[in-house]
Amino acid sequence: MGNTQSVLEKKGYTILRKVENGVIATDKDGDQFVIKEIKLNEPSDLKASAGGIFSEVETLLQINHPHVLSHKNSFQDDTNYYVVTDHCDGGNLAQKIKEGIPFSEEQMMDWFVKICMALKHVHELGLLHRDLRPQNIFLTKFVTLCLGDFGRVNENASQCGSSDNGMMGYLGPESLTGGIYDTKSDIWSLGCVLYELCMLQSAFTAASTIKLIPKILGGPYPSLPESFSPELHKLLCDIFQRDPTGRPSAGEILAEPFIISFLIKKVCNT
Known part of the structure; x- marks a missing residue:
């Protein structure tokens, strides 16, 4: 120091x-x-x-x-x-989720769409996040959502501190089998974040890494209860595709009709 x-x-x-x-x-x-x-x-x-x-x-x-x-x-x-x-002094989404108070669908969708917008922008610049999870999605004191702690920087900085950063549960199957990490790998992590915002619990959990990996590699993959819209069900299903090429891009997610309807409604109400 x-x-x-x-x-x-x-x-x-x-x-x-x-x-x-x-x-x-x-x-x-x-x-x-x-x-x-x-x-x-x-x-x-x-x-x-x-x-x-x-x-x-x-x-x-x-x-x-x-x-x-x-x-x-x-x-x-x-x-x-x-x-x-x-420095974002409003905390992060992991802290919000840990409070255990369900989010309204409007709040959850608002955060999810903003994460997609940020991810689309960085992907278009040729960057990958590599560490997309709730603790790396920050809130300012004005509750503006900001995507931060990009993996390449964060991972190497963490060598100076704790190495157990909990990222394993957000990695797609290709990342666990020696495949290439690309934009669709970030999308898998985005799906994990979406599930966690909806259910207030991680999409993939196990008592140990040895037990966690088979869940990610072999499924069955988590789905949402019927209380959530069919469109959200389908989106999560589309994201949790074992083959990365079958997953939508951030831009394709933002082009979903129900996402566009949400944005139009939000604009009309402001």
Whole structure:
């Protein structure tokens, strides 16, 4: 922490407290940010992936989207790479789900559509999220939803902290069998988030990883109770396809007639 504090102070940041995979710090104007530290001197596989991390962060720094967490700055010293993002002090969706109070269908749909919009935008820029789950979907103090903690940065920052990040239950079958992780892999994770918003529980759970993997690989895959609309039932079924090519893209989800109707109704009511 001592060396990190010295580096951040030289850049004009004052550390307030540690958080998972980073610190919360203020700048000279008193604005709060989350700063993640990625060690570049170890291990060797991290060195090899550093170029990909730098490239991803450079793209993230250029994004200006209302539902993608704003990346403000990045810099490095001899051994570490630092990524600065806005701090969302409204918590995250995992905390909301943990409260155990069912969401109205309107609230759930509002969040889901905004996540889709953010995911569509980053996919069009050639990026993958890689770690899409409720704890990485943040809320500002004005309750604006922001997709953040992109996997390549978050995963490598987590090597400085806890390695048990719970992502396994959100991975699609292809990710567990050596397949290629692509945009449709993010869509599987999106389906897990949708199910969790509806049911307030994870789509895939087990007492151990050994017991969890067969559930994801072999099914049967979770479905929603009849209290949810047939359109939502079908969408989740379309997302939970073992073959990634059978899953819809974020753009195709947003083009669903019931999604468009929801957006039109929302505009008319504002």
